[in-house]
Amino acid sequence: MNSTEQLLSINNLHTGFRIKDTYFDAVDGVSISLKRNEILAVVGESGCGKSTLATSIIGLHDHNKTRVEGEIIYKGINLAKLDEEKFNKIRGEEIGMIFQDPLSALNPLMRIGDQIEEGLAFHTKMSKEQREKRVFELLDQVGISNPKRIAKQFPHQLSGGMRQRVIIAIAISCKPNIIIADEPTTALDVTIQAQILDLLKDLQAETGAGIVLITHDLGVVAEVADRVAVMYAGQIIEEASVEELFANPLHPYTRSLFNSIPQMNSENEKLQVIQGIVPSLTNLPRTGCRFSARIPWISEGMHEENPTMHEVSPGHLVRCTCWQHFHFESEEGGITR
Amino acid sequence: MWKIIVRRVLIMIPQLFVLSLLIFILAKQLPGDPFTGLLTPDTDPNRIEELRELAGLNDPWYVQYVNWIGNAAQGDFGKSYTYKIKVSTLIGEKALNTFWLSLVSAIILYLIAIPLGVLAGRYQDTIFDKIIVFYSFVTYAIPTFVLALIFLFIFGYQLHWFPTVGSVDVKYDPGTAGYFWSKLYHMLLPAITTAILGTTSVIQYLRSEIIDAKSLDYVRTARSKGIPVNKVYSRHIFRNSLLPIAAFLGFTITGLLVGSIFIETIFGYPGMGQLFISSLLSRDYSVITALVMLFGLLALLGSLLSDIIMSIVDPRIRIE
Ligand SMILES: Nc1ncnc2c1ncn2[C@@H]1O[C@H](COP(=O)(O)OP(=O)(O)OP(=O)(O)O)[C@@H](O)[C@H]1O
Numbered sequence: 068m069n070s071t072e073q074l075l076s077i078n079n080l081h082t083g084f085r086i087k088d089t090y091f092d093a094v095d096g097v098s099i100s101l102k103r104n105e106i107l108a109v110v111g112e113s114g115c116g117k118s119t120l121a122t123s124i125i126g127l128h129d130h131n132k133t134r135v136e137g138e139i140i141y142k143g144i145n146l147a148k149l150d151e152e153k154f155n156k157i158r159g160e161e162i163g164m165i166f167q168d169p170l171s172a173l174n175p176l177m178r179i180g181d182q183i184e185e186g187l188a189f190h191t192k193m194s195k196e197q198r199e200k201r202v203f204e205l206l207d208q209v210g211i212s213n214p215k216r217i218a219k220q221f222p223h224q225l226s227g228g229m230r231q232r233v234i235i236a237i238a239i240s241c242k243p244n245i246i247i248a249d250e251p252t253t254a255l256d257v258t259i260q261a262q263i264l265d266l267l268k269d270l271q272a273e274t275g276a277g278i279v280l281i282t283h284d285l286g287v288v289a290e291v292a293d294r295v296a297v298m299y300a301g302q303i304i305e306e307a308s309v310e311e312l313f314a315n316p317l318h319p320y321t322r323s324l325f326n327s328i329p330q331m332n333s334e335n336e337k338l339q340v341i342q343g344i345v346p347s348l349t350n351l352p353r354t355g356c357r358f359s360a361r362i363p364w365i366s367e368g369m370h371e372e373n374p375t376m377h378e379v380s381p382g383h384l385v386r387c388t389c390w391q392h393f394h395f396e397s398e399e400g401g402i403t404r
Numbered sequence: 405m406w407k408i409i410v411r412r413v414l415i416m417i418p419q420l421f422v423l424s425l426l427i428f429i430l431a432k433q434l435p436g437d438p439f440t441g442l443l444t445p446d447t448d449p450n451r452i453e454e455l456r457e458l459a460g461l462n463d464p465w466y467v468q469y470v471n472w473i474g475n476a477a478q479g480d481f482g483k484s485y486t487y488k489i490k491v492s493t494l495i496g497e498k499a500l501n502t503f504w505l506s507l508v509s510a511i512i513l514y515l516i517a518i519p520l521g522v523l524a525g526r527y528q529d530t531i532f533d534k535i536i537v538f539y540s541f542v543t544y545a546i547p548t549f550v551l552a553l554i555f556l557f558i559f560g561y562q563l564h565w566f567p568t569v570g571s572v573d574v575k576y577d578p579g580t581a582g583y584f585w586s587k588l589y590h591m592l593l594p595a596i597t598t599a600i601l602g603t604t605s606v607i608q609y610l611r612s613e614i615i616d617a618k619s620l621d622y623v624r625t626a627r628s629k630g631i632p633v634n635k636v637y638s639r640h641i642f643r644n645s646l647l648p649i650a651a652f653l654g655f656t657i658t659g660l661l662v663g664s665i666f667i668e669t670i671f672g673y674p675g676m677g678q679l680f681i682s683s684l685l686s687r688d689y690s691v692i693t694a695l696v697m698l699f700g701l702l703a704l705l706g707s708l709l710s711d712i713i714m715s716i717v718d719p720r721i722r723i724e
């Protein structure tokens with residue numbers, strides 16, 4: 068198994084939610100791939116479709132209200148078209164998921180040990196004793212110091228950080244090839260955040276899994292990711308290695324994101340914010356450059372009519388051509404707002 | 405836990421005391437007394453006055469109250485003015501009838517409501533769900549006495565499937581199997597009626613609990629483990645959704661006991677409810693006050709029962 072083996076390849080994925088009999092795509096033509104041993108970060112503002120993308124990969128959308136089209140190729144199978152029963156063989160076993168809110172992601176009426184063991188019972192042929200041993204092993208692996216005691220406890224008896232560790236233990240219980248982590252640290256306080264990120268990195272190094280890490284925190288990205296995809300309004304607008312993206316962000320949206328991070332040593336105390344908001348699903352313009360409405364000082368002609376991804380340097384892709392002409396509003400003749 | 409239960413029971417004593425005081429004062433406010441009904445134009449007013457004096461009805465109310473509560477604490481609620489037997493004996497037998505009726509009603513209620521609620525929630529928006537929702541609207545809209553009368557008419561008088569009055573066939577001796585079956589048989593129609601009327605809220609509640617549970621985070625976690633859908637339902641959704649139903653069990657039983665007031669009267673079933681109505685009509689104070697006390701006690705016990713059940717089924721709750 069080589070280290071650059073392609074694990075997952077997503078091609079032109081569209082995931083739409085039904086709102087009053089019409090489907091609105093929250094993920095609108097996403098193409099991206101994930102390699103073994105890689106942490107791919109997906110960043111973007113709230114509502115840009117990050118969770119929708121994650122949920123599509125692991126097939127947890129409600130089929131009655133959601134339409135998933137395009138390709139999510141894993142081991143030659145298109146997960147987007149897989150039926151529920153077959154998906155259950157992959158879910159939990161080959162793809163694990165870590166959720167945002169550890170406080171609500173565990174069943175309050177079930178002991179920790181039972182919740183971890185549940186997946187093992189279905190995906191492995193282990194005996195009851197073996198599973199129990201594996202539960203202790205897993206708890207130990209995620210840094211819980213008293214596995215035997217914790218396994219018997221209920222979620223409400225654990226702190227948020229501990230619960231997130233338990234959820235990670237569930238996600239890695241069957242040694243999945245892919246781990247999807249949807250904002251795994253957002254609900255935790257800063258010191259715990261760092262611990263959980265370290266844990267994820269360690270686990271990844273140990274298991275060689277590919278991780279899709281969803282976050283809106285560029286600090287998190289800098290700390291753990293290998294590659295980054297920046298999402299805006301359902302599309303990926305820039306993709307590059309972490310080093311490249313941080314050194315050379317190109318797309319106006321990416322640059323605005325960086326610009327909006329408060330700088331400790333900055334002379335300018337004013338926080339730069341991106342004008343406007345992410346358009347809601349039903350109001351999303353489906354043609355032209357989707358970010359153009361938020362940078363009105365860049366003239367229409369600078370955008371592509373149908374923006375596509377352009378490879379500007381090896382592995383660095385940017386959507387639309389507007390980045391070549393972009394400047395911040397305040398840079399133009401000194402207008403500040 | 406036992407300590408806490410004992411404490412809760414002890415707290416009931418002052419609660420019951422306040423209740424008894426209220427009931428006693430209210431009962432005294434009712435117009436007339438047991439002897440009013442006996443008055444005819446040729447009754448000697450002095451004779452009635454003597455009887456009143458004898459019964460202690462002319463004492464100040466607090467003296468009457470102290471006498472009454474003192475005896476009541478020992479289980480003696482005095483004599484029924486109408487039946488001329490001890491209230492405790494009178495109620496005892498009827499309370500047992502009502503207790504069994506309520507129990508059978510509760511069992512039938514849950515046997516109908518839990519499967520229907522669970523299925524409606526799981527198969528939300530299917531034809532099946534729509535039929536169940538329609539059923540619960542109908543049972544919600546229909547008043548108790550209307551359904552009771554319809555059932556009594558059809559199944560009792562027209563089809564003769566069920567007896568229309570009483571709680572047991574007199575030809576059986578207590579303790580025999582025949583006696584037991586006859587009792588159950590007499591209970592069945594009123595119990596089914598009560599149960600059907602009670603299903604509405606349980607079905608609706610359960611259904612919406614299950615629909616809500618489907619999109620809960622921990623259910624999503626369960627699904628992300630790749631376990632079969634049936635397991636997701638049985639291990640994660642149903643158990644959690646049944647929790648509030650279990651929590652209401654105590655209250656439901658209290659509700660059934662109180663609800664028996666109408667049902668028993670219509671079905672001529674000799675229980676506390678029927679006794680309550682007839683005592684009200686004959687102003688049989690001693691019986692009325694004892695019954696209200698009993699209903700109050702049952703309500704308190706019902707809420708205690710609910711708390712105990714909750715603390716058993718939900719690890720997050722420890723009764724305080
Ligand atoms: N079940 C749903 N039904 C309808 N619309 C939905 C549903 N889930 C998400 N959306 C919409 O899809 C869009 C993308 O949502 P998504 O949750 O993927 O965003 P996100 O990038 O994860 O945001 P956040 O950072 O807040 O988690 C939003 O406009 C959201 O309102």
Ligand SMILES: [Mg+2]
Nearest residue numbers: 117118119249
């Ligand atoms: Mg999200």
